[in-house]
Amino acid sequence: MRVLIVGQGLAGTLASHACLQRGWDVHVVDSGEHCASSVAAGMYNPMSFRRIVEVWDARLHLDAMLATYADFESILHDTFLHPLPIQKRIPNQEYAALWNSKCDQIPWIEPVSKLTTGAQIGPVKGGGWVNLPKLLVSWRQHLTSLGRFSRQKWTPADNDANWDAVVHCRGVHERFSPQLETLDIRANRGEILTIGTKGHTIADDLIDNFGKWTLPMAPGQWRLGASYEWNRTDLDPTAETRAFLLERLQQAHTTDVRVDVTAHDAGLRPVSKDRRPAVGPRPSRDGHFVFNGLGTRGVLIGPRWAQHLADGMAGVNHWDPQVDPARLQMTD
Numbered sequence: 257m258r259v260l261i262v263g264q265g266l267a268g269t270l271a272s273h274a275c276l277q278r279g280w281d282v283h284v285v286d287s288g289e290h291c292a293s294s295v296a297a298g299m300y301n302p303m304s305f306r307r308i309v310e311v312w313d314a315r316l317h318l319d320a321m322l323a324t325y326a327d328f329e330s331i332l333h334d335t336f337l338h339p340l341p342i343q344k345r346i347p348n349q350e351y352a353a354l355w356n357s358k359c360d361q362i363p364w365i366e367p368v369s370k371l372t373t374g375a376q377i378g379p380v381k382g383g384g385w386v387n388l389p390k391l392l393v394s395w396r397q398h399l400t401s402l403g404r405f406s407r408q409k410w411t412p413a414d415n416d417a418n419w420d421a422v423v424h425c426r427g428v429h430e431r432f433s434p435q436l437e438t439l440d441i442r443a444n445r446g447e448i449l450t451i452g453t454k455g456h457t458i459a460d461d462l463i464d465n466f467g468k469w470t471l472p473m474a475p476g477q478w479r480l481g482a483s484y485e486w487n488r489t490d491l492d493p494t495a496e497t498r499a500f501l502l503e504r505l506q507q508a509h510t511t512d513v514r515v516d517v518t519a520h521d522a523g524l525r526p527v528s529k530d531r532r533p534a535v536g537p538r539p540s541r542d543g544h545f546v547f548n549g550l551g552t553r554g555v556l557i558g559p560r561w562a563q564h565l566a567d568g569m570a571g572v573n574h575w576d577p578q579v580d581p582a583r584l585q586m587t588d
């Protein structure tokens with residue numbers, strides 16, 4: 257099968273990998289426009305802390321995720337996956353009691369314990385982060401070396417006769433420049449800081465979640481994130497959000513935290529109205545497929561749905577209706 261993948265963010269990277277695994281003739285085009293995956297922290301976490309529940313199909317998603325990123329590491333001879341413990345700061349006694357009551361049912365969490373500072377934390381297993389910017393660049397170089405990547409913008413006027421299938425992995429551009437039917441892929445805007453600090457104030461051996469979070473990415477370097485906004489789509493980082501994130505960091509520590517902000521990025525997460533991805537045939541055009549709506553947890557859920565996409569294109573499984581792109585089709 258000859259497959260054109262449009263977009264090389266996380267979705268296009270995973271989709272092209274899944275299609276190449278099946279021995280298909282794959283080509284990837286990317287226009288070089290805004291790419292959420294290039295600013296993402298790449299964190300994965302099997303827990304949702306608001307109600308202390310496992311995320312949707314946590315085990316299935318984690319298993320597919322670990323196998324897929326291991327395969328990238330083997331193909332590209334580099335390390336992208338960094339398993340790390342997560343500690344959830346416990347805000348009050350009610351939350352601590354609820355957390356402890358759930359430890360028997362949820363395999364990822366352990367009973368609340370106390371740090372030497374007196375702060376209570378809930379330990380979480382099964383989390384970590386994937387170095388997405390590095391993975392994207394490395395995969396693009398690999399595809400380029402195989403003659404399978406072009407810096408190019410796809411438009412509906414392009415001649416699709418060369419391809420048996422075209423897979424749209426265009427993130428928020430799917431909605432903002434709807435070149436076929438319009439799908440309701442919304443933009444959730446996020447800002448994130450890269451910080452450095454000297455001393456031992458910020459944990460460097462775990463992801464520290466205090467409502468916001470710090471993620472150690474290299475010695476002396478952390479990501480601090482992230483914000484969530486629905487009513488803005490510009491990509492200009494703001495002084496207000498920077499101050500807000502730094503204030504939240506300080507509130508989580510008993511001693512003065514002095515940091516240098518080395519980068520401040522903004523990006524647009526592609527999110528669907530029901531928070532499920534869009535994976536399957538395009539409603540309006542035969543031979544065209546969608547892989548989008550990876551939302552806030554693309555790193556964790558993306559690999560499983562990339563396999564579902566490729567299996568569906570091969571005709572070896574039925575498309576799962578809960579991720580059908582047709583449910584997101586807009587009429588006006």
Ligand SMILES: Cc1cc2nc3c(=O)[nH]c(=O)nc-3n(C[C@H](O)[C@H](O)[C@H](O)COP(=O)(O)OP(=O)(O)OC[C@H]3O[C@@H](n4cnc5c(N)ncnc54)[C@H](O)[C@@H]3O)c2cc1C
Nearest residue numbers: 263265266267287289292293298299410427446523554555
């Ligand atoms: C601040 C921030 C922090 C985040 N942190 C995390 C995190 O810790 N963990 C997590 O799992 N997720 C995180 N996310 C979410 C994650 O980034 C998304 O789930 C994921 O990156 C979406 O990938 P995508 O490939 O669908 O879209 P994108 O990464 O936006 O890629 C879309 C690509 O399509 C290309 N394109 C668009 N139109 C065309 C066209 N016509 N022709 C050719 N190319 C085209 C663009 O150039 C772009 O490269 C974060 C997001 C933000 C903004």
